[in-house]
Amino acid sequence: MQLSRDALLRAYRQMKVIREFEERLHTEIMTGEIAGFTHLYCGQEAVAVGVCEHLDSVDKIISTHRGHGHCIAKGCDVPTMMKEIWGSSEGTCKGKGGSMHIADLDHGMLGANGIVGGGAPIAVGAAMAAKIDGKGKVSIAFSGDGACNQGTTFEAMNMAVVTKAPCIFVFENNHYSEHTGVDYAVGTNLDIASRAEAFGMKVWRGNGVDFFSVHETMREVLEYVRAGNGPAAVEFDTERFFGHFEGDPQRYRGEGELDRIRDERDCLKIFREKVTQAKLLEGADLDAVDADVMSLIEASVEGARAAPRPTAEDVLTDVYISY
Amino acid sequence: MANMMYREAVLRTIFEEMERDENVVMLGEDIVGGMGTAGGPEAIGGIWSTSTGLFGKFGANRVIDTPISESAIIGAANGLALSGKRPIAELMFADFIGVSLDQIWNQMGKFRYMFGGKSKCPAVVRMAYGAGFNAAPQHSQSVHSLLTSMPGLKVVIPSTPADVVGLLRTAIRDDDPVMFLEHKALYATKGEVPDGDYTIPFGHARLTRAGQDVTIVTCGLMVGFCERVADKLAKEGIGCDVIDLRTTSPLDEEAILDSVEVTGRLIVVDESTPRCSIATDIVALVAEKAYSSLKAPSVMVTPPHTPVPFARELESAYLPSTDKIEAAVRKILAWR
Secondary structure, eight states, X not given: OOOOHHHHHHHHHHHHHHHHHHHHHHHHHHTTOSOSOOXXXXXXXXXXXXXXXTOOTTSEEEOOSSOHHHHHHTTOOHHHHHHHHHTOTTSTTTXXXXXXXXXXXXXXXXXXXXXXXXXXXXXXXXXXXXXXXXXXXXXXXEEETTGGGSHHHHHHHHHHHHHTOOEEEEEEEOSXXXXXXXXXXXXXXXXXXXXXXXXXXEEEEEETTOHHHHHHHHHHHHHHHHTTOOOEEEEEEOOOOSOSSTTOXXXXXXXXXXXXXXXXXXXXXXXXXXXHHTTSSOHXXXXXXXXXXXXXXXXXXXXXXXSOOOOGGGGGTTSOSOO | OXXXXXXHHHHHHHHHHHHHOTTEEEEEETXXXXXXXXXXXXXXXXXXXXXXXXXXXXXXXXXXXXXXXHHHHHHHHHHXXXXXXXXXXXXXXXXXXXXXXXXXXXXXXXXXXXXXXXXXXXXXXXXXXXXSXXXXXXXXXXXXXXXXXXXXXXXXXXXXXXXXXXXXXXXXXXXXXXXXXXXXXXXXXEEEEOSSSOOOOTTOOEEEEOXXXXXXXEOTTHHHHHHHHHHHHHTTTOOEEEEEOSEEESOOHXXXXXXXXXXXXXXXXXXXXXXXXXXXXXXXXXXXHSGGGXXXXXXXXXXXXXXXXXXXXXXXXXXXXXXXXXXXXXXXXXXX
């Protein structure tokens, strides 16, 4: 199905925001200004955006420890996210969550999650809630090829099938769980979707570096799940441009691998080529988006640097609602 | 006033809360019992008879019989709670927190804090706990000390049918995650339950016996043990305050300290293992905040630091008993 000009520009912009958010963090982290662990989503933008462009705020997603992309794609405010990563009291989580725990319930974003495999069972519960409400809402469990090996993910898949919960398990296979290759760690011959199939779900597979492949695949998946057929799963083959965490020396990469995937499997380049060749958008349209995004990121970083810091008293708040 | 069993108090409260609020849902393994069998739904019902009839009344969307998947049970409760529902998850045995601990400890207990106060997780996790049935190391444990050590969770341990009703209502209506521990040996005990829609606030202990000489702090099944000892000793002129904590998180520090300031003697009676426990916690609290009131070293009556054993002789030796509690009172009174 042909996307409108506005929809194309919006999708590109979302992917570009994620890309530049992460590229900037990669640079800033080297200065030591940002505390803690950061896991960047660069390379996988087509998946988050290709999935979330189909959703609205009543649909729920739960993310991974590599969550910035999902947050942005689901509508979290970018400057506020940047403040959170800087640890400001004005951040998305008032400086208490940081990179791995950004959540925005108002936008249906149930949180990035520091525990690999922690999210899938929660997504099933959100899907149960959607089923009770009976309005065709869905929930999405984003997992990587690491989380696909956790028992929690297996439990979640079976529970979703048994309860016919409208849950979609989106597996982003970026070929690395932390520092370990998928051909070592995933026993089903590199194939994650077949696992979901074995749990009794209908499954799809798509190209996770091509927005149009993700978007078109998800159209089918969502149509199937929103129609009340129970859960489904989809595996997207994608790429991780940076290490597992920032500071990862990546000695496990093959020679020239990073250059090759940046050159051949960059979802932003692929998008630009496709839409300009098909004359859906002009290069200048995309350049304008790029400039706009760079200003947003610059302003976000400046805002985060200048934002107020939490105080020692803030340690004690928000453990409970009522004490 | 109605006289009912502890297990009936659980079931009736869940039933009434589900009727009162359509967002209240229940999930757990075999809470319907018989799904997918020739006998059909409710052929068995939950093994504790705390969910009997709920499926027939409220249907499969709100009474969710799950596979044996404790991580997914608690995880699903988390997802339901973050999506506006008020789930009551049942862990058939409290020991099964081991399988689901990530969802309890890293997820539900931390959402609100790590999301900067912008979420609520109104989930209740009910679990049958405690020894006395020769159910051996993995089906007998008292896990409230472990759960109390985790910030973000509330921990409730009712000792009577009346408290079950008042505390479970509070738990279901509370916007924070609540661990609700029901002692297996209390399910068949009976008691008077007041009429009306009463609730019992968390963090308010109950003084079940009053005396001037010794403070006994306890909870759950042990409350009855301590009361029997206090009643016996009262006939000798020895007066014991028996404080039923009702909740270990939040903890009613004031009730403990006020009593110790009068009696000068503290005994903690608890069924969980003694290291890093609610017993050591309360002894430390009194040492910190009521040291000058103390007339004798505090005494803990707990199991030894071992798993719960199986054989009758071993389990009896393991558990606190009225004899051990009475001996503790006499020991603390004989100090100097």
